[in-house]
Amino acid sequence: MAWQKRLHTVGWVAPQWPVEYGGRGLGIVDQIACDRVLALHRAPLPLGGVLGLNNVAPTLMRYGTPEQKAHLAAIQAGTELWCQGFSEPGAGSDLASLRTRAELVGEGHDTEFVINGSKVWTSEGMDATHCLLLARTDPQAPAHRGISALLVPLDTPGITRRPIKMITGESGFAEMFFDDVRVPRSALLGPLHEGWKVTMTTLGFERAGVIELAAGLEQSVGDLVDGLAGRDLDEETRVALTDRLVEARLVGLLGSRSLARIAAGGAPGAEHSVIKLLWSRAMQRQGESHLFALGFDGVLAAPGRRAQHDYLLSRSATIAGGTTEIMKNILAERVLGMPR
């Protein structure tokens, strides 16, 4: 938070945001260059970095009313922490089947939504102050329609949050329950029943996110190898680490290629779709190689130590943000043009 405050004072919390919202209007190339420099110096990520600054904020900029846009300043200052309430126990990959209901009741100025349902796997859910919630507002409409995006303060009566302990021992993850939660109609972000479109339009920012994944992998493998310097590694481990470096370089190059295309005014190519898939596998192999390289030291170290933590956390890489199978479906159908 101290770091975010310092960045905020000099206007560098979200340099990718347009100047009118307190950013510096950096294009994707400069944005990524800036993130690389910060990562090189091991700068901490701003509070709610990915969810608030990169996902919720662009959606607010695009669809928010002037009152709703007031949240942008609080996101930048770190006084509001946002989470995304999308997934439900029965709706993950098939998000459009979500069942949390938001019923519009009342008349005139007193119209409000009454929300009932539950959300799960909410990152930062225990610490967040606000949630960008997807709920069904028209149960009769086809699955992708009839969903609305709502801005919900998490201290609203009727909301219960429970921590989900991760395999790493951390518990920022939450499940959230909504029992007759009432929010005013002004909580609606974008048009009624068009929440799907509203939340799927942060494409420009997702592009940067995927390229950053690719760049980050190269750096983390480099750090891993540096950290093992001086250890007496056997041949098998050295080969595995070389493979990790090659893999990371490959993903990094795909990221650079995607960036070059976008910088030249084009659209990201197939490499963009393949990065998440390769990145998640590479993350998992990296975690395995690290533990393997440390041998007993890695396994017997106190729980939560870096190698163990990264290994356990890497298991989620093939699930979060779209599972491997879903990534493959997207590649097959949208990139290779194969039949469903």
Ligand SMILES: Cc1cc2nc3c(=O)[nH]c(=O)nc-3n(C[C@H](O)[C@H](O)[C@H](O)COP(=O)(O)OP(=O)(O)OC[C@H]3O[C@@H](n4cnc5c(N)ncnc54)[C@H](O)[C@@H]3O)c2cc1C
């Ligand atoms: C670390 C982490 C952070 C997360 N953060 C958030 C968050 O902040 N907010 C939020 O809303 N959600 C979050 N999620 C949830 C995440 O979006 C879902 O876990 C993910 O979309 C998969 O959904 P699911 O868990 O319901 O699995 P399911 O969709 O039930 O999938 C189960 C299995 O079936 C496979 N499968 C499903 N459909 C198909 C298909 N059509 N073809 C082939 N295989 C298929 C999947 O690949 C998977 O192996 C997070 C998850 C993780 C792990």
